[in-house]
Amino acid sequence: MISLNKIFYGLFILMLIVGVYTYQLMWFKSADELITLLLAVLCVLDILGNRNHRQYKGLFVIIGIMTFYMLYSLFFVHYNTSKAIMYDFFIQLKPFIAFYAAYSMRVRFNDSQKLFLKRLCIALSIIMLTIILSGYGTVFFFHVAYFGIISTLLFLIYYYCSYQNLTRRDKIIMMLMLAVGFFSTRSKFYGFFVVAMYIFFWYKPGILARVKLKRWLTIVIVFCVMLYVAWGKIDYYFLSSGFLSDSDEMDYSFARAALYVQAPFVLLDHFVFGSGLASYATYSSGDVGYSQLYQQYGLDNVYGLLEGDCPFVSDTFFPELVQFGVVGIILFIYFWVWVYRKIKPQTLAPSAIQLYKIGLLIILFIVIESVAGSVFLQGSGIMVMMLLGFIVRDVTSINEQELQVIRYQNE
Numbered sequence: 374m375i376s377l378n379k380i381f382y383g384l385f386i387l388m389l390i391v392g393v394y395t396y397q398l399m400w401f402k403s404a405d406e407l408i409t410l411l412l413a414v415l416c417v418l419d420i421l422g423n424r425n426h427r428q429y430k431g432l433f434v435i436i437g438i439m440t441f442y443m444l445y446s447l448f449f450v451h452y453n454t455s456k457a458i459m460y461d462f463f464i465q466l467k468p469f470i471a472f473y474a475a476y477s478m479r480v481r482f483n484d485s486q487k488l489f490l491k492r493l494c495i496a497l498s499i500i501m502l503t504i505i506l507s508g509y510g511t512v513f514f515f516h517v518a519y520f521g522i523i524s525t526l527l528f529l530i531y532y533y534c535s536y537q538n539l540t541r542r543d544k545i546i547m548m549l550m551l552a553v554g555f556f557s558t559r560s561k562f563y564g565f566f567v568v569a570m571y572i573f574f575w576y577k578p579g580i581l582a583r584v585k586l587k588r589w590l591t592i593v594i595v596f597c598v599m600l601y602v603a604w605g606k607i608d609y610y611f612l613s614s615g616f617l618s619d620s621d622e623m624d625y626s627f628a629r630a631a632l633y634v635q636a637p638f639v640l641l642d643h644f645v646f647g648s649g650l651a652s653y654a655t656y657s658s659g660d661v662g663y664s665q666l667y668q669q670y671g672l673d674n675v676y677g678l679l680e681g682d683c684p685f686v687s688d689t690f691f692p693e694l695v696q697f698g699v700v701g702i703i704l705f706i707y708f709w710v711w712v713y714r715k716i717k718p719q720t721l722a723p724s725a726i727q728l729y730k731i732g733l734l735i736i737l738f739i740v741i742e743s744v745a746g747s748v749f750l751q752g753s754g755i756m757v758m759m760l761l762g763f764i765v766r767d768v769t770s771i772n773e774q775e776l777q778v779i780r781y782q783n784e
Contacts, residue, residue, distance in 0.1 A: 377415050381480040384408055392752030394497055397515035405752035409467045412474040419478050428477035435469045446649030457651035457662030464750055471755040475762025487534035494527040498550040505556050521562030524554030525738055526753050533760050536727035561741050568737060572730050628677030628685035635670045636692040647698030654693035659683030690743035715765040719772045732764045
C-alpha cells in the first residue's frame with residue numbers, strides 16, 4: 374500500500390502558505406491550480422496503487438457532469454473560446470477535487486502534525502496582525518477583505534486540529550485569531566462572526582427541536598444582529614440595484630450588482646443546461662476570453678466588465694450558477710444537502726458534535742463569501758473544502774462505529 378499522508382500534509386501546508394497567505398505577493402498566480410493538480414495526481418496514485426477506486430465514486434460523477442458541460446459549452450452554446458472553456462472546466466472542478474482528495478484518500482494528520490498546524494496558524498495570525506498594524510496590510514494581502522478570509526481560515530484549521538481535546542486556552546486563542554478579521558471592515562465578516570459565536574458557544578444538534586422561548590429569542594436576536602451588520606450588502610445587491618424591482622429601475626452601474634440583475638434573464642434564456650462554461654460571472658468569461666453574453670445583455674459597457682478590462686468579472690459566485698442551468702443548480706444544491714446529511718452526527722459524542730459545528734461554519738463561510746466573492750473557487754475555498762472532506766469522513770466513521778456498538782449491544 375502506498376502511504377500518501379506526508380505528501381498530502383505537505384500540499385496542505387503549501388496551499389495555506391503559497392496558495393492563500395502569500396498568494397498576492399507571488400508573480401505566479403496559478404499556485405492554487407498547480408497544487409490542486411498535484412492533489413488530483415495523488416488521487417490517481419491512490420486509485421491505482423491502493424485500489425481505492427470505490428471511495429472516489431462521487432468525484433467520478435462530478436467529473437462526468439463537468440465533462441458533459443464542457444462538451445455542451447464547446448459544441449452547443451460556445452459563447453467563449455475553447456481555451457476559456459477548458460480553463461473554466463478545471464477551475465470549477467478545483468474545490469471538488471480538494472474535497473474528495475480529503476474525503477476519499479484516507480489520509481490522517483497525526484497529533485504532532487496537528488500541533489505543528491496549530492502553532493503555524495498562531496504564527497501566521499500574529500504576523501498578519503503585525504503587518505496590518507504597521508500599515509502594510511493591503512500591500513501584503515492586496516485587499517482588506519482578505520484579512521477576514523484568512524483569519525476565518527486559520528480559525529477553522531485550528532478548530533479542526535483541536536476538536537478532540539478542545540481546552541479553554543484553545544477557545545481563547547481561536548477567538549483572538551478570528552477577531553483579527555475585524556480589520557477587514559467588511560459586513561460579511563461581521564455577519565459570519567456573529568453567527569460563528571452562536572454556533573461555537575451555544576448551538577448543538579437538535580436544539581431547535583426542543584427549543585424554548587428563551588432560546589428562540591436568542592436565535593432571533595442573533596439573526597437580527599447578523600442582518601444589521603450585513604444590511605449594507607443586502608441593500609446594495611438586492612434592493613438599491615433594483616434586483617427585486619421592475620427591470621426599468623435596475624442599476625447597471627457596478628459589475629457585481631449588474632451580474633446579479635441580469636442573472637435571472639440569462640437563466641430564463643438558457644433554462645435547462647445554462648449558458649455554458651466561461652460564459653458568465655467567472656474569471657474565464659472575462660480575462661481568459663471575453664464572453665459574447667456580455668454584449669447580448671448590455672453588460673459590455675459596465676465598469677469592471679469591459680472587454681480587456683474585467684477586474685470585477687469574478688467578484689461574486691452565485692450568479693455564475695446560471696452557466697449550468699436549472700439542472701446544474703439542482704445538482705449543486707443536492708451536493709450540499711448530501712454534505713449536510715453526512716456531517717450531521719447520529720451520536721452525542723463530543724467529537725462528533727464539534728465536527729458538526731466546524732462543518733456548519735465552513736458551509737456558512739462559503740455561503741456568505743459567495744454573495745460578494747468567489748472564494749469557493751480560490752485557494753481559501755480549496756482549503757476549507759479539504760477540511761470539509763476530513764469532517765465528512767470523520768463524522769461518517771464515528772456514526773458507523775456508533776451503529777456497530779448499538780448492534781453489538783442488541784445481540
